[in-house]
Amino acid sequence: MKSSQEGDAPTGRGDGRKRQEILAAATERFGRDGYEHTKWADIAGDVGVGPTALYHYFESKQHCLYEIMGDAIEEFRARFVEITTNERDPARALTAVMVNSFELTEQEVNRNRVLVSEQGRLSRPSAAQPEEDARQAARARTRDLEFAWASFLESAMRAGAIPKSDPRLLTLAILGLYTSIWHWYRPTGIVPLRHIGEYFSRLALAMVGASPDGLESERSAA
């Protein structure tokens, strides 16, 4: 995870390591207990600092949430760009992205859950400045991710690798389908993530109109 405010950031908010610790603790609390039910002071306790010291790093609980969301979205984009740059064949790249999207640590699953259950907050302006800046940044990263996907799909359409349609709507459909999983998926459930990933990857490829042939070999190579 790379944050634009990592290290000694322009805003001067704390050092990178402690900041990452706070983000990790907050992600776990938000994912497990819900954002609203999480107390800022409990996060402070998790990382062994007083509640006041927390304000050295984040303006508020909301500020912290927006940073978590922005980082998660940026990481999705970076992974996507890396895979689609390394694999020039559109169908194989698409398959590789799908497989990669389900290779997640427990913390990443938790972060996805936070992202989807709180995504509605990104559409409502915040009255406080650092919060509003972080919200705008997360929204800009969402647009960047969508743009990367739509550009990729458009190239694949032009190359004849997938049927022509509206690349932007197709992007929203793929991201929407993927996002929906984290509303109901629980690590303790009876269906393993590997199986869900396989099933939903096939569905996404069917939506795109690409063959699912590469899915098996791609997964065993991963």
Next chain:
Amino acid sequence: MKSSQEGDAPTGRGDGRKRQEILAAATERFGRDGYEHTKWADIAGDVGVGPTALYHYFESKQHCLYEIMGDAIEEFRARFVEITTNERDPARALTAVMVNSFELTEQEVNRNRVLVSEQGRLSRPSAAQPEEDARQAARARTRDLEFAWASFLESAMRAGAIPKSDPRLLTLAILGLYTSIWHWYRPTGIVPLRHIGEYFSRLALAMVGASPDGLESERSAA
């Protein structure tokens, strides 16, 4: 919209007409300004009663939200059952359901937006009793909707109308794809709902493995 508490309900909460007025006003506020940013007193003002009188109908803003969500989910289920009972051919029934899912009034679009942006709340227990009862009821209705879909898909698979796979995961995928639309769709956007409905119906049929052939004739007949 049919609510189980319409008329003189067992809980004795108010008469049906005023209750529906409150639900409509709350849906509009929640959809436009967001649930958190809506004041209970403003809803009272919209329907011309004092804030105290509102408690004759609902225990709290949260109680009202859960009732709106429960009603919306129940209406989806009732529509689905009606269509799939009247049309015995699975592929044609599926197409009819898709077309119907996008024939929405402005208020229904608004309600869908409330449903998706607040759906995370349904997974967290409420401390107060009437709220918790309404939350449990909305969750039970969600399970009923999912069960109706999965049963239908399972029959269609057995009849050979669509390829065999996991009907429950396929249900979650279809509902997840549909739900995702209301996160980004705005009536003021450049893409008309009719076009979005057409596009996403095709994607859903592609996921299911059904032919999109019936989509045009079904839509012109609707």
